[in-house]
Amino acid sequence: MTRLSEIQNHIASMDELLEIVGAMRSLAGIRVQEAQHALPGIRSYADSMAAGIGSALLLMPQPVPETHQELSRRALILCAAEHGFVGGFNERMLETAEAILEPADLLFVLGSRGAALAFERGRKVAWTRPMATRPSGAPDAVNHLTSEIYGRIARGEIVRVDVMFGRYRQGAASTIERRLLLPLDTATLVAKPARQVPLHNLPPRPLLEKLMAEYVFALLTEAAVESIASENAARFAAMESAHDNVSKKLAGLQENARQARQTEITSELLDLITGAEAMHVDSRRVIRSSKAP
Template sequence: MTRLAEIQAHLDSIGELRNIIGAMRSLAGMRLQETQHSLPAVRRYAEAVAAALASTLPLMREPMTERALESAPRAVILCFSEHGFVGGFNERLADAAERALSPQDLLFVLGTRGATLLAGRGRRIAWSRPMATRVAGAPETVRRVTSELYMRIARGEISRVEAMFARRLEGGAPTIEQRLLLPLDLTLLAAKQPRYPPLHNLNPIRLHEMLMAEHVFALLSEAAVESMASENAARFAAMGSAHDNVSKKLDQLRQAEREARQNEITTELLDLITGASAQGQGQGEEIDRR
């Protein structure tokens, strides 16, 4: 195969790669818009549940405090990406978790990539599950992790539950947020507490427990959607950089193709000239012999 043919074959394969990268970037952009569109509603839902939970505090004689299961370890829920091509998204979260975790913490990992990453770093994982890739899949993922949490809390294995996830900031780099889920942040809820206790038909303790479970579900749902938004923003940026790099490579190959084609043309012309010169010289020698 000539150099020109090799370059043209390389051009075709790189062009296909750029098309694939462009499609992945478009998909990441659509998923990012989807999560951004859903986030305001998810946040309002979490705020509404927090306000409802705060209204039950006056009904409780002894609200849950941080001393309830003081001897049990802490559970930390980490929200990683399920798929790749996200740049340093997972590494940043893993690094932040390494700084915040203690050896006895129980790790609940959402995201296959994160579970693999932490296992490679020698971290023991108590529970893991694939991370939702669409907003519609977030509730089921959150239900599974909360079911596991409540089962372990009932057995006295966990004293405190926190979540760590990436939050995307408009016009800035994403930040890693650490959020307390259980026990309740009474200081934060007290600010939302109404002046008078609400009218209710359910048993106050039962009502409080139901709203507390809904509060944890709402906070975790918000964390999952925030993580998905940040993940897709990271993938969109990574695919944008890859698209630019491949485009530059294509420009270089096109320039090399033009040079190779010109070299072939020049070589063909030289061959023609050399052949014609040799033929003319041969005819001259034949005439001399005659």
Template sequence: MRGIAGARAQQGRQILPAIRTYAQTAGRAIAQARRMHIGVPEPVDHPAARRQPGLILFGAEQGFAGAYPERVLDVAANDFADAHVFLVGARSVALARERGLALAWQTSLPSRVAELSGLAIALLDALSEYLARAGAVPVTMVYPFWTPGQGLKIIHRKLLPLDAETVPATGSGPVPLSNLPAAKLLEKLVQEYVFAQLCEAAAEAFAAENEARMATMAAAKTHIDGKLAALQLEERLTRQSEITAEVVELAAGARFRIHRR
């Protein structure tokens, strides 16, 4: 199990550079598209729904990962009451239900790296459906991040609305040519950028869960080894006491026979 977790964690780390490059490319495309001086159409206002921002939470799929599943929920617990929650990870879903936390949407965290893009697509579809009803509500991602030697920390990242400082309208030269209306082009590029952010968070969560599992299993092995050493020492001491008692009994019996003669 430890070897499988290690291999999966490594696979998750290996795809992160490509995902980040993809996100940077989408970000540069958005920056160039913004130079057309045409923004995305104003969103439909839904005042009643604006009280529920979106919260995308990447949790744990399985157990035996120490306190990792609980820590993710602990960090985001205060946001559950007011948010429309998209929760990823079967183990975290079960824990959330035990705590009585309300979930609007839930799914499993895939066990294979190749399936993470499918998870991001499903999340993007669910998010788009919610935003179509709720309007331009803010959306935040919460996901685990594992640093070798330092362990787990929880990342909060604003996903929407897109921060203009993240993709400023920069660049020189002619304005890019496009066969799409500028507003439509920008909308599509924003979807690509959000998709890349979801893929990155999913990959980080995938790697972090397996790293946490490796750390838990290593700690368990250390504990078992220590317990085994203590039991072996106790066994030797007990055996030594038994041998000493046998020797004392034999010596006492020999002295008794000598005195009888």
């Protein structure tokens, strides 16, 4: 195989790679937009549940007492990436989590890649589950998570729950945020100014518990969807960089192909000229031989 043929085969491979990278970049961009479109509705639902809690607190004969227990038995929920090609996204998330984790804390990880990285670093993971890849899958992942959390709370294994996630910022780097989920700070949720006691069909305490559960569910769903947006923003940036690198290499290969093609053309011309001169010399010899006595 000639050098030109080898270069052309390499160019064909790079063209395919460029298409794959471009498709992954486009898909990541679509996922970011999906998450951004879903977040306002999720936040609106969380606000509605917060307002409902504030109203339900008016039904209680006295303020719900806040639980002040040791903070060592804490669960930290880490929202990490489910798939690869996200640069240092998982590393940054895990490093930030490790900076605040105490020896007795439990680490819960949403995201297979984040859990795998934690295991590689020797960090014990109490519970893990794949992160949703689209906003529509976030509620299912959160349902499994809350079932595990509430079960451990009922068994007295944890008394505090925090969630850590990446928040996407358009035109800027994603930030890492930590939010206290449980126990709820009911003081900030009390209706201000105090409104009329609402009408209700459930007893006050079960009603309040259901509203709190829905509020926590909404906050966790928001964190998961924010993480989906951040993960795909990181993937988009990685694919953008890869696309630029592949494009540069492809341009270099195309230039090499032009040079190789020119070299082959030059070589063929030289062969033609050399052959023509040889034929001219042979013809002169034949003429001289025919004229000889």
